[in-house]
Amino acid sequence: MDFEYWIELVNKVVNIITGPAVIFSVWFLVAQIRTQIKVGKAASRQSIAEAHQEVTLAxxxxxxxxxxxxxxxxxxxxxxxxxxxxxxxxxxxxxxxxxxxxxxxxxxxxxxxxxxxxxxxxxxxxxxxxxxxxxxxxxxxxxxxxxxxxxxxxxxxxxxxx
Structure with a gap:
Protein backbone atom coordinates (compact mmCIF):
# COMPACT_ATOMS: atom_id res chain seq x y z
CA MET A 1 0.00 0.00 0.00
CA ASP A 2 1.59 3.09 -1.20
CA PHE A 3 0.94 6.73 -0.48
CA GLU A 4 -1.22 7.29 -3.61
CA TYR A 5 -3.56 4.50 -2.52
CA TRP A 6 -4.21 6.24 0.80
CA ILE A 7 -4.70 9.60 -0.89
CA GLU A 8 -7.23 8.06 -3.29
CA LEU A 9 -9.02 6.27 -0.43
CA VAL A 10 -9.25 9.47 1.64
CA ASN A 11 -10.47 11.33 -1.45
CA LYS A 12 -13.25 8.75 -1.99
CA VAL A 13 -14.30 8.92 1.67
CA VAL A 14 -14.39 12.73 1.51
CA ASN A 15 -16.50 12.56 -1.67
CA ILE A 16 -18.91 10.14 0.01
CA ILE A 17 -19.24 12.39 3.07
CA THR A 18 -19.44 15.65 1.10
CA GLY A 19 -22.67 14.80 -0.76
CA PRO A 20 -24.80 14.17 2.33
CA ALA A 21 -23.10 17.06 4.15
CA VAL A 22 -24.09 19.47 1.37
CA ILE A 23 -27.64 18.12 1.36
CA PHE A 24 -27.83 18.45 5.14
CA SER A 25 -26.46 22.01 4.97
CA VAL A 26 -29.05 23.03 2.38
CA TRP A 27 -31.83 21.38 4.41
CA PHE A 28 -30.62 23.20 7.53
CA LEU A 29 -30.57 26.56 5.71
CA VAL A 30 -34.09 25.98 4.37
CA ALA A 31 -35.29 25.14 7.89
CA GLN A 32 -33.66 28.32 9.22
CA ILE A 33 -35.23 30.45 6.49
CA ARG A 34 -38.68 28.97 7.19
CA THR A 35 -38.24 29.70 10.88
CA GLN A 36 -37.19 33.28 10.16
CA ILE A 37 -40.21 33.77 7.89
CA LYS A 38 -42.50 32.56 10.69
CA VAL A 39 -40.77 34.85 13.18
CA GLY A 40 -41.08 37.76 10.75
CA LYS A 41 -44.78 37.11 10.20
CA ALA A 42 -45.40 36.81 13.92
CA ALA A 43 -43.55 40.07 14.55
CA SER A 44 -45.57 41.71 11.79
CA ARG A 45 -48.85 40.49 13.29
CA GLN A 46 -47.77 41.72 16.72
CA SER A 47 -46.84 45.09 15.28
CA ILE A 48 -50.22 45.35 13.55
CA ALA A 49 -52.03 44.42 16.76
CA GLU A 50 -50.10 47.04 18.72
CA ALA A 51 -50.69 49.72 16.07
CA HIS A 52 -54.40 48.89 15.96
CA GLN A 53 -54.60 49.05 19.73
CA GLU A 54 -52.83 52.43 19.78
CA VAL A 55 -55.21 53.90 17.21
CA THR A 56 -58.20 52.43 19.04
CA LEU A 57 -57.06 53.78 22.40
CA ALA A 58 -56.35 57.17 20.82
Whole structure:
Protein backbone atom coordinates (compact mmCIF):
# COMPACT_ATOMS: atom_id res chain seq x y z
CA MET A 1 0.00 0.00 0.00
CA ASP A 2 1.59 3.09 -1.20
CA PHE A 3 0.94 6.73 -0.48
CA GLU A 4 -1.22 7.29 -3.61
CA TYR A 5 -3.56 4.50 -2.52
CA TRP A 6 -4.21 6.24 0.80
CA ILE A 7 -4.70 9.60 -0.89
CA GLU A 8 -7.23 8.06 -3.29
CA LEU A 9 -9.02 6.27 -0.43
CA VAL A 10 -9.25 9.47 1.64
CA ASN A 11 -10.47 11.33 -1.45
CA LYS A 12 -13.25 8.75 -1.99
CA VAL A 13 -14.30 8.92 1.67
CA VAL A 14 -14.39 12.73 1.51
CA ASN A 15 -16.50 12.56 -1.67
CA ILE A 16 -18.91 10.14 0.01
CA ILE A 17 -19.24 12.39 3.07
CA THR A 18 -19.44 15.65 1.10
CA GLY A 19 -22.67 14.80 -0.76
CA PRO A 20 -24.80 14.17 2.33
CA ALA A 21 -23.10 17.06 4.15
CA VAL A 22 -24.09 19.47 1.37
CA ILE A 23 -27.64 18.12 1.36
CA PHE A 24 -27.83 18.45 5.14
CA SER A 25 -26.46 22.01 4.97
CA VAL A 26 -29.05 23.03 2.38
CA TRP A 27 -31.83 21.38 4.41
CA PHE A 28 -30.62 23.20 7.53
CA LEU A 29 -30.57 26.56 5.71
CA VAL A 30 -34.09 25.98 4.37
CA ALA A 31 -35.29 25.14 7.89
CA GLN A 32 -33.66 28.32 9.22
CA ILE A 33 -35.23 30.45 6.49
CA ARG A 34 -38.68 28.97 7.19
CA THR A 35 -38.24 29.70 10.88
CA GLN A 36 -37.19 33.28 10.16
CA ILE A 37 -40.21 33.77 7.89
CA LYS A 38 -42.50 32.56 10.69
CA VAL A 39 -40.77 34.85 13.18
CA GLY A 40 -41.08 37.76 10.75
CA LYS A 41 -44.78 37.11 10.20
CA ALA A 42 -45.40 36.81 13.92
CA ALA A 43 -43.55 40.07 14.55
CA SER A 44 -45.57 41.71 11.79
CA ARG A 45 -48.85 40.49 13.29
CA GLN A 46 -47.77 41.72 16.72
CA SER A 47 -46.84 45.09 15.28
CA ILE A 48 -50.22 45.35 13.55
CA ALA A 49 -52.03 44.42 16.76
CA GLU A 50 -50.10 47.04 18.72
CA ALA A 51 -50.69 49.72 16.07
CA HIS A 52 -54.40 48.89 15.96
CA GLN A 53 -54.60 49.05 19.73
CA GLU A 54 -52.83 52.43 19.78
CA VAL A 55 -55.21 53.90 17.21
CA THR A 56 -58.20 52.43 19.04
CA LEU A 57 -57.06 53.78 22.40
CA ALA A 58 -56.35 57.17 20.82
CA UNK A 59 -60.00 57.16 19.77
CA UNK A 60 -60.93 57.19 23.46
CA UNK A 61 -59.54 60.70 23.82
CA UNK A 62 -62.29 62.84 25.41
CA UNK A 63 -62.36 65.23 22.44
CA UNK A 64 -62.78 62.37 19.97
CA UNK A 65 -65.36 60.62 22.14
CA UNK A 66 -67.40 63.81 22.40
CA UNK A 67 -67.14 64.28 18.63
CA UNK A 68 -68.20 60.69 17.92
CA UNK A 69 -71.21 61.06 20.20
CA UNK A 70 -72.20 64.22 18.35
CA UNK A 71 -71.94 62.38 15.03
CA UNK A 72 -74.20 59.64 16.34
CA UNK A 73 -76.71 62.22 17.61
CA UNK A 74 -76.43 64.12 14.30
CA UNK A 75 -75.23 67.23 16.13
CA UNK A 76 -72.87 69.80 14.65
CA UNK A 77 -69.18 69.39 15.48
CA UNK A 78 -66.94 72.16 16.77
CA UNK A 79 -63.86 72.99 14.69
CA UNK A 80 -61.62 71.23 17.27
CA UNK A 81 -63.76 68.10 17.18
CA UNK A 82 -63.81 67.92 13.40
CA UNK A 83 -60.06 68.50 13.13
CA UNK A 84 -59.45 65.81 15.77
CA UNK A 85 -61.62 63.31 13.91
CA UNK A 86 -59.95 64.15 10.60
CA UNK A 87 -56.47 63.60 12.04
CA UNK A 88 -57.56 60.37 13.73
CA UNK A 89 -59.15 59.02 10.53
CA UNK A 90 -56.04 59.90 8.51
CA UNK A 91 -53.92 57.97 11.03
CA UNK A 92 -56.25 54.97 10.69
CA UNK A 93 -56.02 55.11 6.90
CA UNK A 94 -52.21 55.31 7.01
CA UNK A 95 -52.12 52.28 9.30
CA UNK A 96 -54.37 50.36 6.89
CA UNK A 97 -52.14 51.38 3.97
CA UNK A 98 -49.21 49.93 5.92
CA UNK A 99 -51.14 46.65 6.30
CA UNK A 100 -51.67 46.71 2.53
CA UNK A 101 -47.90 47.01 2.01
CA UNK A 102 -47.29 44.16 4.45
CA UNK A 103 -49.76 41.99 2.54
CA UNK A 104 -48.00 42.80 -0.73
CA UNK A 105 -44.67 41.75 0.80
CA UNK A 106 -46.15 38.46 2.01
CA UNK A 107 -46.07 39.37 5.70
CA UNK A 108 -49.86 39.02 5.92
CA UNK A 109 -51.64 36.07 4.39
CA UNK A 110 -54.72 36.45 2.21
CA UNK A 111 -57.21 35.61 4.97
CA UNK A 112 -55.79 38.24 7.31
CA UNK A 113 -55.85 40.82 4.54
CA UNK A 114 -59.48 39.97 3.61
CA UNK A 115 -60.48 40.58 7.22
CA UNK A 116 -58.62 43.88 7.31
CA UNK A 117 -60.23 44.95 4.04
CA UNK A 118 -63.68 44.33 5.49
CA UNK A 119 -62.81 46.31 8.61
CA UNK A 120 -61.50 49.11 6.41
CA UNK A 121 -64.80 49.29 4.57
CA UNK A 122 -66.77 49.62 7.80
CA UNK A 123 -65.08 52.96 8.52
CA UNK A 124 -67.32 54.51 5.88
CA UNK A 125 -70.69 53.01 6.81
CA UNK A 126 -73.08 55.89 7.51
CA UNK A 127 -70.14 58.24 8.02
CA UNK A 128 -70.02 61.16 5.60
CA UNK A 129 -67.14 62.79 7.48
CA UNK A 130 -64.87 59.77 6.93
CA UNK A 131 -65.95 59.65 3.31
CA UNK A 132 -65.10 63.35 2.93
CA UNK A 133 -61.71 62.80 4.59
CA UNK A 134 -61.00 59.94 2.20
CA UNK A 135 -62.06 61.85 -0.89
CA UNK A 136 -59.87 64.81 0.05
CA UNK A 137 -56.79 62.79 0.98
CA UNK A 138 -56.82 59.74 -1.29
CA UNK A 139 -54.48 61.37 -3.80
CA UNK A 140 -51.73 61.05 -1.15
CA UNK A 141 -52.09 57.25 -0.91
CA UNK A 142 -50.76 54.38 -3.02
CA UNK A 143 -52.94 54.07 -6.15
CA UNK A 144 -53.51 50.34 -5.61
CA UNK A 145 -54.59 51.01 -2.02
CA UNK A 146 -56.90 53.77 -3.28
CA UNK A 147 -58.58 51.28 -5.64
CA UNK A 148 -59.11 48.84 -2.78
CA UNK A 149 -60.62 51.48 -0.49
CA UNK A 150 -62.83 52.78 -3.28
CA UNK A 151 -64.06 49.21 -3.93
CA UNK A 152 -64.87 48.76 -0.24
CA UNK A 153 -66.73 52.09 -0.21
CA UNK A 154 -68.60 51.23 -3.40
CA UNK A 155 -69.77 47.93 -1.88
CA UNK A 156 -71.30 49.88 1.01
CA UNK A 157 -72.64 52.93 -0.83
CA UNK A 158 -76.22 51.92 -0.07
CA UNK A 159 -75.47 52.40 3.65
CA UNK A 160 -74.75 56.12 3.28
CA UNK A 161 -77.55 58.30 4.55
CA UNK A 162 -78.84 60.92 2.17
Missing amino acids: GLDPLLMRAKLKLIKKEELSIDEEVGLRIHMTAILRARENHFYQHQMGMLDDEEWKTMRKALGTLFIDNKLNLDIWNKSKSTFNPEFVSIVDEEIDMRKDTFKK
